[in-house]
Each structure stands twice: as C-alpha cells, then as structure tokens.
Amino acid sequence: MKRRLFWVPLAAFVAVAGLFAWMLSQEPDRQVRSRLIGQPLPAFTLAPAVPTKPGLTTAAFRTGQPRLLNVFGSWCVPCAAEAPQLAKLARAGAKIDAIAIRDTPDKVAAFLSDYGDPYAAIGDDRNSSVQLALGSSGVPETFVIDGQGRIAHQHIGAIRDEDVPILLARLKAAR
Amino acid sequence: MIAEAGLAALWLAAAMALLQLAMAAIALSSRATEPPQIVRDLLAAVRPVAVAQGLLALGAFAALVALFARTDLSVLLVAENSHSAKPMLYKVAATWGNHEGSMLLWVTVLAVAGGAIALFERLLATRTHVATLAAQAAIAAGFYAFLLFASNPFARLSPTPLDGLGLNPLLQDPGLAFHPPTLYLGYVGLSVAFSFAVGALVTRDVGRDFARAMRPWVLGAWIFLTIGITAGSYWAYYELGWGGWWFWDPVENASLMPWLAATALLHSVTVLATRDGLRAWTIMLSVVAFSMSMVGTFLVRSGILTSVHAFAVDPTRGSFILALLILYIGGALALFAFRVGTVRQGALFEPVSREGGLVLNNLLLSVILGIVLIGTLYPLLAEAFGVQLSVGPPFFNRAAGPIALLLVAGMAVGPLLRWRRDRGRAVARRIAMPAAVTLIVFIALLFTDAGLMPLLGLSLAAGLAVASILPLVGRSPWRTPMPIWGMVVAHLGIAVSLAGMASDSAFTAERLVAARPGEINRVGPFAIRFEGIKPVVGDNWSAIQGRLIVTRDGGQPFLLRPEQRFFANPPTETSEAALATFWDGQLYAVLGRDDHGGRRQLRLWWKPFVTLIWAGGGLIALGGFVSLIGRVRRRRAR
Known part of the structure; x- marks a missing residue:
C-alpha cells in the first residue's frame, strides 16, 4: 500500500506535463472573447451627434435587418484609419450606425468631411455612459446587431482590410 | 571577439x-x-x-x-x-x-x-x-x-x-537590477536540494548526515528566494502604481511555489537531521521544490500563461523546456517511486511533539502550495475543455488565507513543543500567554471596521510575535545557539509581515479625485493640495510632474511629486508613484490623466503600517541568514 503511494507524485506530474504538452500544441489564442454575444442591446436614447443626421435609439435596431454599430471618436487615430474599410462595408450594402464618444458636433462634422461618412445615424455619447453599458472597452469597436437588437459579433479595434469579408459574413449570418 | x-x-x-x-x-x-x-x-x-x-x-x-x-x-x-x-x-x-x-x-x-x-x-x-x-x-x-x-x-x-x-521602461528601475539575480539564486539554488535528493536515491544513502549536509544549501537558496520575492513585491508596489503588493499573477505564483516547498523542506530536513524521521517525505520535497522552479520557468518562457512578466512567447522554446521538464522531474520522481521504498524507514514519533508540529507545518504548507498550483494551472485546464476564465485574488485569498492563518497559529505553538513527546497540559501552560495576547487584540479591534480575515490576521500576528520570542526565555542570549536565534527572528518576521498585510487590507484609505490646481483633498490624516503640473526631463525620459503639498494633521507641509513618464526608446508611458514613508504607514500618490477640462486625476492612498510587509520579509531572510551562519560555524567546528 505504502509503496503504491510513492507513485502518486509521478502520476500527478505526468498529468500536468500532459496538460502542458496539449497546451503547447494549440494555436496561441490571444483573442478576448466577448461575453456580449447573444445579449440584447442596453436601452438607450442618444441625441444626434451632428445636426444633419438623426440620433440613435435602441429601437432603431429592431427592424428585422442586421446592422453594424460603430463606436468611434473624432479624436481617435485608429478610427480615422478604419474609415476606408467602413466605406467599403457601406458600398457592399451594410447599414452602419455609430456612437460618437466624448465628442462635440463641430469636431464630428469635421471628421466626417475629412474621412467620409458611411453612417445612417450617429448618437452623441458625451460621457461614455452608453459605451460602458454596451460593454465596449475602447474605440474603435464595431458590433454586428441582428434584426432583433441582439449583439451577434463584437470587433475590437480598427477594422483592417482582411476584416471586411469577415464582418460581411457575420452580417449575413445574423439575418 | x-x-x-x-x-x-x-x-x-x-x-x-x-x-x-x-x-x-x-x-x-x-x-x-x-x-x-x-x-x-x-x-x-x-x-x-x-x-x-x-x-x-x-x-x-x-x-x-x-x-x-x-x-x-x-x-x-x-x-x-x-x-x-x-x-x-x-x-x-x-x-x-x-x-x-x-x-x-x-x-x-x-x-x-x-x-x-x-x-x-x-x-x-x-x-x-x-x-x-x-x-x-x-x-x-x-x-x-x-x-x-x-x-x-x-x-x-x-x-x-x-x-x-x-x-522596457518598467524595468528601468534599480529594483530590476537586483530582483531577477536574487530570485534566480534562490530558484536555481534549489537545484542543489534536487541533486542531493537524486544523489541520495542513487546511492540509497538517506539519513541524518545527508540532511545535515543538505540543510545549509537549502537555507542559502531559501534566503535568496525570500529576498527576491520581498524585493519583487515592493518593486511591483511602487513601480506599477496600482497600490497593491501582491497580484497572484502566474509569475508571482511561480516564485511563491518554490518558496513554499523550500520552507516546508527546511522544516522537514530539521526532523531528518535531528530525529532521523520523515525520510521519504524530505526526499520528495527536495525534488518538488526545484521542480516548482522549473515549472515556473516553463510557464513564464512558453507563453502558455499570459502574464505581465511573459516576455518570450515562443512555442519552440516552450517545447524544448517541456522536454527538459519531463526528463528531469519525471526522471527524479520515477527514481523516487522505484527507490524510496528501499530506503530504510526512519524513526517514528508521537503526534504531540516537535516532530508532530513540524509535520503539521509541512501538511499546511503543502496544502497552500497545492492551492496556488491549482489556481495557477486551472485556467489552462479549463481552456482544455473550451472554457476561458481567469483565477484571481478572490480565489487565492479565500482558499489560501484561512489555511495560512491556521499555519500561523501552528507556528506559534510548534517551537514551544519538545522533541519526541510532550504533554498536552504542559503545552497549554506554555502557550497561555500568546493565546491571551491574541484574544486581547482580537477583542480590542472587534469594534473597528476591519473585516474578519484582517482582524484574525492582526490578532494572530500579535500572538505569534509573543510566541516567537518565548523560545529565548530562560536562555542566556550569548549561549543560545545561532539556529535558535534564526528561528526566532524568522518567525517574528512572519508576524511582522502578517501584521502589515492585515493592516493594509483593514485600514487602507483610498481616494480617486479629479483635482483642479489649488484644490485640497483629504485622505486619512492628510490634507493634500494640488499645486499643478510642470514638465521635467531625465536621462532618457521626459515627464509631467504633479506637485502636491501635503500636511499631516496640520503639521509641517512637504512636497510629493508623482510623475507620468514618457520614454523614447521604446516609446512607452509609465507612471511613477510618489511615496511618503512614516513610522506608521505610507502615503501613496499617483498622477493620472488630464480630463481636458483643466483637472488632473489623482489617486491617493493612506496605507497604515504597510511597510511592515517588507520589513517582515527582511526579518525572515535575516533569520535564515543567522541560522545559516550558525550551521556553517558548527560544521567548521566539527
């Protein structure tokens, strides 16, 4: 009996080493997986961020059609960098709304005239409260919202060229 | 060339x-x-x-x-x-x-x-x-x-x-110059215990001489490990600017686990050297202690755990170290399994005895080691089943905290027990005073707003402080052997450190404010006036420096200068906390961002007696050092 006990440390180590080996064989995955997938959007009503466009409410996402929700700020450099990709998405037929974080109307207007305007509506989230309720950790971030107002996908960071087909596929899948 | x-x-x-x-x-x-x-x-x-x-x-x-x-x-x-x-x-x-x-x-x-x-x-x-x-x-x-x-x-x-x-600018700090080498001396110094154990298994020569030979080496490595962990904790405390001193980060755990194993080993090797007991257990701990060092190295180097310390994420290197790990740890444990049964059984002893106390110490330390190991590896295990999670301070504090307190209680009693066998009633008489001190402190602090764990921590720390000195009572200070002095100082260090930890979590006052120049904020006994900011330049950085005029209870004002530093190579931003140290605690100030409205974020902490944490760590290492001198001198004298 006692002799058998002496094998316990080796057995425990073999189990741990097996776990390590398995982990090493995996592709490293550094993605933060969103806990928001499948959650309904929080209820919000945002005033227009620019006078020329409507503001944004939760109800606007319950139209039966999936939409993109882009969280951005005119003060944010990666937001300007992703503008061409947003334009590409808009040309491919995506409906895009936005929330402007900690911004002022004139600065948003200047941003839109500099980098293009793919948005149907832009809500003004001056103190980040809707951004926090959404669970978005920074700008830019882009959500795919299905026709019932539920979050189907969260893209953290700027949209790069290779992300465009992924987002289009997610939009299609959210239908 | x-x-x-x-x-x-x-x-x-x-x-x-x-x-x-x-x-x-x-x-x-x-x-x-x-x-x-x-x-x-x-x-x-x-x-x-x-x-x-x-x-x-x-x-x-x-x-x-x-x-x-x-x-x-x-x-x-x-x-x-x-x-x-x-x-x-x-x-x-x-x-x-x-x-x-x-x-x-x-x-x-x-x-x-x-x-x-x-x-x-x-x-x-x-x-x-x-x-x-x-x-x-x-x-x-x-x-x-x-x-x-x-x-x-x-x-x-x-x-x-x-x-x-x-x-990396975070590493451009005097703390870094000494922290890794010290830690490595400890980590890798434990390889000596591992090799001693393997050597003894090969020749089947496990006994009192083996234990006496091994003890100073383990002690030496343990001292460096203690200093390394203490210094690392202080470095994280003032350099990261988060006000915390232990984050249960996988790499911190990787240094704590060998320390726990080495601490257990130091105590079991004493039983082996004095009473020729715990042979197999001591051998196993020797193997486990260095194995923990190697597992720690692997976890940091392979990048399979994400941590602030993980700088070389490379699967090839990970596979290489894993192969070495399997070879050495697996080999040593297999040798242990085959051979230790043939090592003659050592002496047996009564449960109420010094040996019994040391076994309890070993069991509790091993349980804590197990908790830390499981907590560190559990995210990996969960990921293997497709679940992503992280295990944080709430788990470690709740699981390991009560056992650590139990260990502290045992530590107060253990050194007062006699070798071989002791009588319950005599033991009760000896621990009466520390127990009374514990109770008095407990009742005195019951009406403060300290939580249960900090309350228990503070009262047990007081009891342990008294109990740790008792082995000196009735001895002439000059005739007391150095290893006894070492034990007293190290155990006292644990009491001091525990008091600091408990005081920090019970009485810390924290404020997060957005201050305009000229505004006064209060935290603890301090009034802190934000004077404004000014730019400063250093060797290879520039900074925004906040100027805070602080007065304590209306006394002499002094200046605190927390900074936000910008390093050019590589371009990085760090925050340099400003600390004011008093005999009864530290004031800790961090300068945050501008809110674009003329206000600056300030994070202010008053941490009563927090410095005891590291002072205690220093005492623990000093105790080890005194004991080491004693052991080496005794060997020379022979």
Whole structure:
C-alpha cells in the first residue's frame, strides 16, 4: 500500500506535463472573447451627434435587418484609419450606425468631411455612459446587431482590410 | 571577439557538464567494495571538472555583461534589448532583462552552485557526493543545449544597427537590477536540494548526515528566494502604481511555489537531521521544490500563461523546456517511486511533539502550495475543455488565507513543543500567554471596521510575535545557539509581515479625485493640495510632474511629486508613484490623466503600517541568514 503511494507524485506530474504538452500544441489564442454575444442591446436614447443626421435609439435596431454599430471618436487615430474599410462595408450594402464618444458636433462634422461618412445615424455619447453599458472597452469597436437588437459579433479595434469579408459574413449570418 | 569568446566558453562548459556526467556514471556503476584505482581516480576527478564547468559558465555570463556594458550593437540580443543612451546600471541590468540573457544567468547559477558543492561540501560520503554532482551536471547539460540550440545569447547581427531598441521602461528601475539575480539564486539554488535528493536515491544513502549536509544549501537558496520575492513585491508596489503588493499573477505564483516547498523542506530536513524521521517525505520535497522552479520557468518562457512578466512567447522554446521538464522531474520522481521504498524507514514519533508540529507545518504548507498550483494551472485546464476564465485574488485569498492563518497559529505553538513527546497540559501552560495576547487584540479591534480575515490576521500576528520570542526565555542570549536565534527572528518576521498585510487590507484609505490646481483633498490624516503640473526631463525620459503639498494633521507641509513618464526608446508611458514613508504607514500618490477640462486625476492612498510587509520579509531572510551562519560555524567546528 505504502509503496503504491510513492507513485502518486509521478502520476500527478505526468498529468500536468500532459496538460502542458496539449497546451503547447494549440494555436496561441490571444483573442478576448466577448461575453456580449447573444445579449440584447442596453436601452438607450442618444441625441444626434451632428445636426444633419438623426440620433440613435435602441429601437432603431429592431427592424428585422442586421446592422453594424460603430463606436468611434473624432479624436481617435485608429478610427480615422478604419474609415476606408467602413466605406467599403457601406458600398457592399451594410447599414452602419455609430456612437460618437466624448465628442462635440463641430469636431464630428469635421471628421466626417475629412474621412467620409458611411453612417445612417450617429448618437452623441458625451460621457461614455452608453459605451460602458454596451460593454465596449475602447474605440474603435464595431458590433454586428441582428434584426432583433441582439449583439451577434463584437470587433475590437480598427477594422483592417482582411476584416471586411469577415464582418460581411457575420452580417449575413445574423439575418 | 567578446561574443565569440563567450560562446566558446558556453560550449566548453556544456562539454564539461557532459564529461562530469559521464565520469560520474562510469565511476558509480562499479559496485566493488574495493574499487580499482581507475574508479577512485574518476571519483576524485569529478570535483575539479565541476569547478571548471562553473568557472566557464561564469566566464560566458561575464562576456555577455561586458557586451551589454559596451552596448555592442553587432550582437542581436544587445541591439534588441539595450540602447546607447541609457544609464550604466540599466545597461548591465538589461543583460538579464530578456529571455536569452536570463536563461544564461539561470544556467550560470546552476553551474556555479555545482562548483560550490564540489568545493565546499565535505559531510557527504564520496559516492553520494559524486552522484549529486552528476545530477547537477545532468540538469546543466540540458539547459546548455537549450541555450546553444534554441536561445543563443551571442548571435551576431549584420549589418550593425545605428542604435538599439531599448529596454522596457518598467524595468528601468534599480529594483530590476537586483530582483531577477536574487530570485534566480534562490530558484536555481534549489537545484542543489534536487541533486542531493537524486544523489541520495542513487546511492540509497538517506539519513541524518545527508540532511545535515543538505540543510545549509537549502537555507542559502531559501534566503535568496525570500529576498527576491520581498524585493519583487515592493518593486511591483511602487513601480506599477496600482497600490497593491501582491497580484497572484502566474509569475508571482511561480516564485511563491518554490518558496513554499523550500520552507516546508527546511522544516522537514530539521526532523531528518535531528530525529532521523520523515525520510521519504524530505526526499520528495527536495525534488518538488526545484521542480516548482522549473515549472515556473516553463510557464513564464512558453507563453502558455499570459502574464505581465511573459516576455518570450515562443512555442519552440516552450517545447524544448517541456522536454527538459519531463526528463528531469519525471526522471527524479520515477527514481523516487522505484527507490524510496528501499530506503530504510526512519524513526517514528508521537503526534504531540516537535516532530508532530513540524509535520503539521509541512501538511499546511503543502496544502497552500497545492492551492496556488491549482489556481495557477486551472485556467489552462479549463481552456482544455473550451472554457476561458481567469483565477484571481478572490480565489487565492479565500482558499489560501484561512489555511495560512491556521499555519500561523501552528507556528506559534510548534517551537514551544519538545522533541519526541510532550504533554498536552504542559503545552497549554506554555502557550497561555500568546493565546491571551491574541484574544486581547482580537477583542480590542472587534469594534473597528476591519473585516474578519484582517482582524484574525492582526490578532494572530500579535500572538505569534509573543510566541516567537518565548523560545529565548530562560536562555542566556550569548549561549543560545545561532539556529535558535534564526528561528526566532524568522518567525517574528512572519508576524511582522502578517501584521502589515492585515493592516493594509483593514485600514487602507483610498481616494480617486479629479483635482483642479489649488484644490485640497483629504485622505486619512492628510490634507493634500494640488499645486499643478510642470514638465521635467531625465536621462532618457521626459515627464509631467504633479506637485502636491501635503500636511499631516496640520503639521509641517512637504512636497510629493508623482510623475507620468514618457520614454523614447521604446516609446512607452509609465507612471511613477510618489511615496511618503512614516513610522506608521505610507502615503501613496499617483498622477493620472488630464480630463481636458483643466483637472488632473489623482489617486491617493493612506496605507497604515504597510511597510511592515517588507520589513517582515527582511526579518525572515535575516533569520535564515543567522541560522545559516550558525550551521556553517558548527560544521567548521566539527
């Protein structure tokens, strides 16, 4: 009996080493997986961020059609960098709304005239409260919202060229 | 030239390790009672080879330090991790602030420890001594191979760049210059215990002499580990600017686990040395302690755990270290399983006795070790089943905290027990005073707003402080053996450190404010007036410096200057907390961002008695040092 006990440390180590080996064989995955997938959007009503466009409410996402929700700020450099990709998405037929974080109307207007305007509506989230309720950790971030107002996908960071087909596929899948 | 010389020294050291292993294996395979001359010669030659190996490894490391000191940018490692415009201290410290350099330091400590065993160890029987050196050489050989084939620190870069990429500014701190080397001396110093255990298993020679021989080495490694952890904790506390001193980060756990195992080993080896008990257990702990060091190295180097410390994320290197891990830990544990049954059973003892107390200590330390290990590996296990989670302070504090307090209670009683057997009633009389102190402090603090755990922590700390001094009562201070003094000081250190931890979590006052210039905020007994900011420049950084005029209870005002620093190489922003230390605690101020409305974020903490945490750590290490001097002197006297 006692002799058998002496094998316990080796057995425990073999189990741990097996776990390590398995982990090493995996592709490293550094993605933060969103806990928001499948959650309904929080209820919000945002005033227009620019006078020329409507503001944004939760109800606007319950139209039966999936939409993109882009969280951005005119003060944010990666937001300007992703503008061409947003334009590409808009040309491919995506409906895009936005929330402007900690911004002022004139600065948003200047941003839109500099980098293009793919948005149907832009809500003004001056103190980040809707951004926090959404669970978005920074700008830019882009959500795919299905026709019932539920979050189907969260893209953290700027949209790069290779992300465009992924987002289009997610939009299609959210239908 | 220096790089090539360093590389040559490294290859030669590797060759010496192989030679050492082969010579020892051949010599030990002869089982004749009257070994032939050649075997005796081989046994005698293993020692000088081990010394040569240590010197060559040291030479290779010195070469790398020289390359960093000169900022020789034709060496890839220097170009990637250093920069010519850096203070000399950080140029040298950059040697081990990267993967290759720190692995070279690792193997250097290993080889030097082997050389030291060869030079200074005289208590062990020759065969066990040679077997120990063989084990040390076997470990070294694997890590030389790892360096030479997967992480060559001396690789050249062509063409030579105009300047280097620089060192992570978080690491540009005097704390970094000493923290990793100290920790490594501890980590890798435990390899000595591992090799002793393997050597003893090979020759089946486990007994009191073995324990006495091993004890000072374990003690030495443990002292460095204690200093390394204490310094690392303080460094994280003031450099990260989060106001915390322990984050249960996987890499912190990787240093805590060997410490827990080594602490348990120090106590069990005492039972083995004094009473010839706990033979198998002591051997296993020796293997486990260094195994924890290697597992820690693996976790940090393979990148399978994400941590602020993980700087070399490389699956090839991970596989290499894993292979070494399986070879050494698996090999040693298999040897343990096969051989330890043939080691003669040691002495048995009564449950109420010093031995019994030390067994309790070992059990509780092992449980804490198990909790930390499970908590660290659980995210990996969960991920294997497709769940992503992280295990944080709430788990560790709740699971390990109560057991640690139980351990502290046992620690108060243990040293007051007699060897072999003791009587319950006599023990109760001896612990009456510390128990009363614990109770009084508990009742006195019951009406403060301290939570239950900090309350228990503070009262047990007071009881332990009293109990730890009791072994000195009735002894002449000059006649008391040094190891007893060491134990008293180290246990007192635990009490002091625990008091600091409990006080920090019970009484810390925290404020987060957005302050306009001229505004006054209060935290604890302090009134803090925000004067405004001004730009300052340093050696290789510029900063925004906040100026805070602080008065305590209306006393003499003084200036605190927290900074937000901007480093150019590589471009990084760090926050430099400003600390004011008092006898009864620390005021901790961090300068945050501008809110674009003329206000600055300020984070202010008043942490009563927080410094006791590290003072206690220092006392623990000092106790170990006093004890070590005593042990070495006693051996000399023999």
